Amino acid sequence: xxxxxxxINERIRDGTARVVTAEEMPVIVAELGEEGALxxxxxxxxxxxxxxxxxxxxxxxxxxxPPIRMERIWLNxxxxxxxxxxxxxxxxxxxxxxxxxxxxxxxxxxxxxxAGKSVELRxxxxxxxxxxxxxxxTDLLLENLNQAIMCNPRNAYQRYxxxxxxxxxxxxxYMGVLLPNCANVSFSGAGVLNPLSNDPNLRLIGSGVPLFLxxxxxxxxxxxxQHSPAGGYGTxxxxxxxKEMSQDYLRAATMTGYGVTLYVGLGIPLPVLDVDVxxxxxxxxxxxxxxxxxxxxxxxxxxxxxxxxYAELRSGSVxxxxxxxxxxxxxxxxxxxxxxxxxxxxxxxxxxxxALPTRPIDAKKLAKPMYQSIQGPRVLDIMDRQVFxxxxxxxxxxxxxxxxxxxxxHLPVINSDSVLVGIVTTFDxxxxxxxxxxxxxxxxxxxxxxxxxxxDEAVDIAVQKLExxxxxxxxxxxxxxxxxxxxxxxxxGKLFGGRWxx
Amino acid sequence: xKLLVTFSRKxxxxxxxxxxxxxxxxxxxxxxxxxxxxEGEALIDVPDEQCxxxxxxxxxxGATVHILxxxxxxxxxxxxxxGACISICPREVFxxxxxxxxxxxxxxxxxxxxxxxxxxxxxxxxxL
Numbered sequence: 001x002x003x004x005x006x007x008i009n010e011r012i013r014d015g016t017a018r019v020v021t022a023e024e025m026p027v028i029v030a031e032l033g034e035e036g037a038l039x040x041x042x043x044x045x046x047x048x049x050x051x052x053x054x055x056x057x058x059x060x061x062x063x064x065x066p067p068i069r070m071e072r073i074w075l076n077x078x079x080x081x082x083x084x085x086x087x088x089x090x091x092x093x094x095x096x097x098x099x100x101x102x103x104x105x106x107x108x109x110x111x112x113x114x115a116g117k118s119v120e121l122r123x124x125x126x127x128x129x130x131x132x133x134x135x136x137x138t139d140l141l142l143e144n145l146n147q148a149i150m151c152n153p154r155n156a157y158q159r160y161x162x163x164x165x166x167x168x169x170x171x172x173x174y175m176g177v178l179l180p181n182c183a184n185v186s187f188s189g190a191g192v193l194n195p196l197s198n199d200p201n202l203r204l205i206g207s208g209v210p211l212f213l214x215x216x217x218x219x220x221x222x223x224x225x226q227h228s229p230a231g232g233y234g235t236x237x238x239x240x241x242x243k244e245m246s247q248d249y250l251r252a253a254t255m256t257g258y259g260v261t262l263y264v265g266l267g268i269p270l271p272v273l274d275v276d277v278x279x280x281x282x283x284x285x286x287x288x289x290x291x292x293x294x295x296x297x298x299x300x301x302x303x304x305x306x307x308x309x310y311a312e313l314r315s316g317s318v319x320x321x322x323x324x325x326x327x328x329x330x331x332x333x334x335x336x337x338x339x340x341x342x343x344x345x346x347x348x349x350x351x352x353x354x355a356l357p358t359r360p361i362d363a364k365k366l367a368k369p370m371y372q373s374i375q376g377p378r379v380l381d382i383m384d385r386q387v388f389x390x391x392x393x394x395x396x397x398x399x400x401x402x403x404x405x406x407x408x409x410h411l412p413v414i415n416s417d418s419v420l421v422g423i424v425t426t427f428d429x430x431x432x433x434x435x436x437x438x439x440x441x442x443x444x445x446x447x448x449x450x451x452x453x454x455x456d457e458a459v460d461i462a463v464q465k466l467e468x469x470x471x472x473x474x475x476x477x478x479x480x481x482x483x484x485x486x487x488x489x490x491x492x493g494k495l496f497g498g499r500w501x502x
Numbered sequence: 503x504k505l506l507v508t509f510s511r512k513x514x515x516x517x518x519x520x521x522x523x524x525x526x527x528x529x530x531x532x533x534x535x536x537x538x539x540x541e542g543e544a545l546i547d548v549p550d551e552q553c554x555x556x557x558x559x560x561x562x563x564g565a566t567v568h569i570l571x572x573x574x575x576x577x578x579x580x581x582x583x584x585g586a587c588i589s590i591c592p593r594e595v596f597x598x599x600x601x602x603x604x605x606x607x608x609x610x611x612x613x614x615x616x617x618x619x620x621x622x623x624x625x626x627x628x629x630l
Contacts (some may be wrong), residue, residue, distance in 0.1 A: 254622060330584055332582045
């Protein structure tokens with residue numbers, strides 16, 4: 001058996017369509033079987049409500065008198081894009097205020113407009129023969145704008161990696177606050193209710209398909225940026241009229257120490273055409289697994305500690321290295337339910353007709369990392385390969401002599417196997433000399449906690465280590481923890497005037 | 503009942519909490535304390551019926567005492583029930599109910615404020 005989209009739309013018009021949410025569907029399929037569920041259910045609604053950084057809105061202000069061709073544009077001191085002719089702009093959600101930094105940004109401008117608050121437009125221009133005006137400042141309400149069209153390049157991630165932090169300091173990330181020593185796990189996503197997880201082969205979701213976007217009836221434009229469904233990480237580009245949106249489903253937010261983002265409520269109705277659709281929409285939290293990544297590793301390739309399902313993540317804790325670690329969601333499951341529920345009511349009321357994609361979205365695509373024609377500098381490019389080191393059981397005076405001989409302020413300390421075990425600085429030695437006491441050997445005065453780098457590490461990461469620890473040198477170690485070079489603040493001078501400043 | 507006790511250490515290091523325990527005989531539970539060379543702040547928990555006794559004693563010893571009737575509070579119009587605060591809180595004050603709505607057990611809160619910066623919606627505030 002199968003149903004056509006026209007049959008389903010006819011039932012929606014008649015008010016006889018059976019609409020259920022994606023959370024209810026697995027239960028129905030378990031009760032009635034696939035064929036039974038196909039007969040029973042016409043539409044499955046999905047919903048998600050979470051931080052979607054890649055969001056924003058196109059705005060048209062209309063022309064001023066005398067007219068201006070806006071080149072630089074600010075809304076409540078948040079810069080908006082000025083490269084779209086004379087009186088159009090795009091305000092991006094994550095753009096931060098020039099005056100209030102991460103406390104206020106593009107997302108807040110968008111929420112303020114939706115909330116009916118007035119927003120100050122400020123713009124400047126060179127002035128041209130046809131657009132003589134050079135500056136303008138005016139207070140605007142959403143109703144004063146000709147168009148305010150939300151257009152989000154990357155929304156509705158099919159799923160998202162869970163995050164933890166193995167380092168010994170708190171991390172502030174777009175995944176929220178990550179406590180040291182893997183003391184918490186943060187995750188995001190609606191799991192069972194997620195639109196793409198209910199249509200992983202992208203049979204039903206594609207260009208032109210209607211959706212719920214922040215309370216408005218919007219539309220799928222097509223694949224989102226960084227769409228990578230082959231790896232389970234599909235995304236969508238979506239649009240909707242800001243003037244029809246509600247603050248209930250659109251909220252600005254600030255991830256402390258990271259920046260501004262927009263919480264977007266988004267849901268897609270899925271027509272139950274055949275058994276394949278039934279099977280796909282029967283997906284449960286248990287069936288959707290993501291990697292639990294260590295955000296303590298500052299690299300694109302963060303190590304996966306294990307796989308976790310949304311069912312585990314939502315249970316409140318997951319097991320990691322034999323310990324129960326508490327989980328926090330960044331997205332709101334209650335709000336995701338509200339989105340799916342509201343969408344269900346729209347369809348039951350007959351106010352939303354379904355459509356199939358006018359153009360399909362590629363379900364096999366895999367996003368590529370950035371092609372970098374020039375690699376940024378790595379530690380090996382600037383490190384000092386001449387290493388003076390001292391053994392831990394040598395006398396302090398030996399260390400002093402070596403520091404003088406090497407004309408350096410930092411001396412790595414090694415054990416009898418040549419493994420790095422500490423570091424002494426001219427400061428440590430001066431202190432030992434100024435306060436003569438029991439300390440005679442290097443190991444008595446050395447700092448045992450040594451921050452190190454490796455030859456392959458990006459200089460940017462090494463510089464972060466120097467800054468964060470307020471130090472001026474890092475021993476460069478190999479995999480056996482042997483010191484093969486030193487990176488000092490002085491070596492960083494090589495970056496200037498060199499080939500890295502292209 | 504929770505009391506926030508602040509004291510200056512400029513006039514010498516009086517062991518105010520220890521003194522109050524000895525004078526009143528009430529076993530005081532110190533839930534959080536920040537003490538440096540010039541001043542100190544401690545959040546203590548005492549049985550309700552002995553609250554006044556402990557408070558009066560500490561004031562006599564030179565401390566400033568605030569009775570804390572509330573823990574952290576949630577602005578419900580800002581909160582979206584995401585739950586980002588849940589795993590951050592060292593005292594497990596927050597949880598989601600069966601409808602995935604955020605629940606607070608205010609009496610567990612020691613006002614450490616760690617959840618405040620973890621809230622993406624700036625919905626959490628400390629009293630005072």
